[in-house]
Amino acid sequence: MSPPYGGVQARATWALAADDCKPVGRAHDELSLKERAHKVEESLTLYSGFYGEAECQQIEQFVDATAIGVAAGHFHAPGTVDPTPHRTKYFFGIGYTYGSGSGKEELIPEGTVDPIPTWLEQLVIAPLVQKGMVPRGWVDSAVMNDYRLGGSIVAHVDPPQLFARPIFAASFFCPAQLVFGASFDPERRKPPVYSQPMPRGSVLSMDGYAADCETHGMRPEDMFGTRRVSIVLRHVLQEAPRVGLKSHGERQDINEADRSALIRQVQGRWRDPSSRYFYEVRHLKVFVSEIQDGDQEPTRKATWRLAPREHGLVCNRGLLAPDGVSPGRLEWSPLRRTSSDVTWVWLSADVA
Ligand code: OGA
Ligand code: MN
Numbered sequence: 001m002s003p004p005y006g007g008v009q010a011r012a013t014w015a016l017a018a019d020d021c022k023p024v025g026r027a028h029d030e031l032s033l034k035e036r037a038h039k040v041e042e043s044l045t046l047y048s049g050f051y052g053e054a055e056c057q058q059i060e061q062f063v064d065a066t067a068i069g070v071a072a073g074h075f076h077a078p079g080t081v082d083p084t085p086h087r088t089k090y091f092f093g094i095g096y097t098y099g100s101g102s103g104k105e106e107l108i109p110e111g112t113v114d115p116i117p118t119w120l121e122q123l124v125i126a127p128l129v130q131k132g133m134v135p136r137g138w139v140d141s142a143v144m145n146d147y148r149l150g151g152s153i154v155a156h157v158d159p160p161q162l163f164a165r166p167i168f169a170a171s172f173f174c175p176a177q178l179v180f181g182a183s184f185d186p187e188r189r190k191p192p193v194y195s196q197p198m199p200r201g202s203v204l205s206m207d208g209y210a211a212d213c214e215t216h217g218m219r220p221e222d223m224f225g226t227r228r229v230s231i232v233l234r235h236v237l238q239e240a241p242r243v244g245l246k247s248h249g250e251r252q253d254i255n256e257a258d259r260s261a262l263i264r265q266v267q268g269r270w271r272d273p274s275s276r277y278f279y280e281v282r283h284l285k286v287f288v289s290e291i292q293d294g295d296q297e298p299t300r301k302a303t304w305r306l307a308p309r310e311h312g313l314v315c316n317r318g319l320l321a322p323d324g325v326s327p328g329r330l331e332w333s334p335l336r337r338t339s340s341d342v343t344w345v346w347l348s349a350d351v352a
Contacts, residue, residue: 021213033193036214040180040194043208051170051201055123060172062119063229066090067146080114086151086220090144092116094236096162097336105159107242108317108336116142124170124231128203134168139233147176147218149226154184155215158206164235166207171198174225178204180214188219195222198230251311251321258322259308265325266306266313270346278349281306286315318344 031039051059067088070081082089095113096105116125120142128134141163145153158167169178181193193214198204206216254262263284270279278298280287284306289298307314312321318332325331328348 021209036181037194039209040196040214041210043206043210044196045166045205045207046196046198047203047205048199049201050127050203051124051172053201055127056172056201059119059123060229062117062123063144063146063172066117066144086148087153088146090146092120092142092144093139094141095336096141096159103159103161105162105241107162107236107240113317116140120144120231125233128168128233133205134233134235138235139168141234141236143232143234145230145232147223147228147230149223150220151218151223151228152184152220153218155179155182155217157212157215158232158234160212162236162240164237165211166205167211168233169198169204169206170231170233171202171204172200172229172231173227174223175199176218176223176225176228176230178216178218179222180210180216182215182217182219184217184219251319253310254312254322259313262313262320262322262325263306263308266320266330269349270330271349273345273347275349277301279346284308 070088070090080091080095082091091113093113093116095108097108116139125134125139125142128139129136147153176198178196178198179192179194180196181190182188183190194210196204210216266281267283268281270281271277276291278289278291280289286304286306287300288302288304290301291298304316309319312319312324314320314335315332317335319335320330320332324333324343330346331343332346333343
């Protein structure tokens with residue numbers, strides 16, 4: 001499709017009915033490959049050269065700084081970054097879990113994922129707002145994929161219960177193509193129904209049939225260089241399912257008084273067991289600092305928020321329930337289900 005800068009207000013939500021994917025009276029697989037390719041093409045819009053050379057360079061520098069910052073331990077939310085050998089994913093704004101299978105994806109409570117960084121807001125999202133493609137504030141979830149040589153993203157559909165359509169993907173560093181309807185088996189038995197080039201500095205908008213009815217992905221052979229970064233910009237649906245902490249086993253609702261008691265109990269200075277990180281809790285704010293190698297005094301690293309929730313206090317993707325509190329010790333459990341379900345501990349750092 002040719003790219004007029006159309007807004008998304010008119011159809012901020014695209015209700016997915018599996019039936020919308022099939023022509024009346026025919027099964028999905030009765031559509032010819034040619035018809036499918038046409039329907040994909042029709043619902044994609046590529047804005048090439050959306051970011052100019054200077055903008056690309058600036059954005060790429062911030063991408064590098066983010067990756068280096070993470071590697072150096074500057075990010076404190078363990079769940080913001082999901083590293084795999086050839087691809088690192090960064091979640092900003094509103095995060096989500098993969099649940100226990102496709103279709104089970106759920107949002108994790110607000111405030112448990114790092115906010116969208118200012119550079120990303122100003123350099124990547126603002127141009128979409130300026131051109132009238134999205135309303136201000138519409139993009140509330142940004143995921144950055146940093147692919148290295150051999151990197152890929154397996155065929156998938158962005159969870160329709162979580163994200164409004166269209167979905168925007170901005171591309172940086174080397175060019176690539178997004179393949180629709182392709183299989184990822186070693187023999188590549190199903191070649192792509194449609195391949196969409198994604199040059200550096202472009203924005204791809206995926207809507208309708210392309211977003212809902214065919215899978216998309218990127219095989220290693222679809223990346224034309226050694227490093228590619230995509231930034232996926234989406235709007236989370238108001239009615240999207242949220243992680244129910246209740247389903248997380250023994251978590252219980254607590255009352256007002258328990259919550260107030262918890263807030264009182266966490267006030268003060270805490271440290272991690274290695275005494276590298278310090279957490280100073282004042283009211284509902286947590287000031288995080290780190291003792292860097294060779295330093296005596298801690299350096300201020302971040303400010304987190306404590307959010308009172310139905311099951312306790314939430315801070316930086318962790319939940320503190322009343323049973324996690326013992327004298328001089330706080331035990332946090334992950335909000336997001338993880339394979340290991342590790343907990344982490346803060347010990348009192350108050351000088352007696
Ligand atoms: C995604 C996705 C495509 C890309 O993160 O959901 O489809 O170009 N990414 O990286
Ligand atoms: Mn996707």
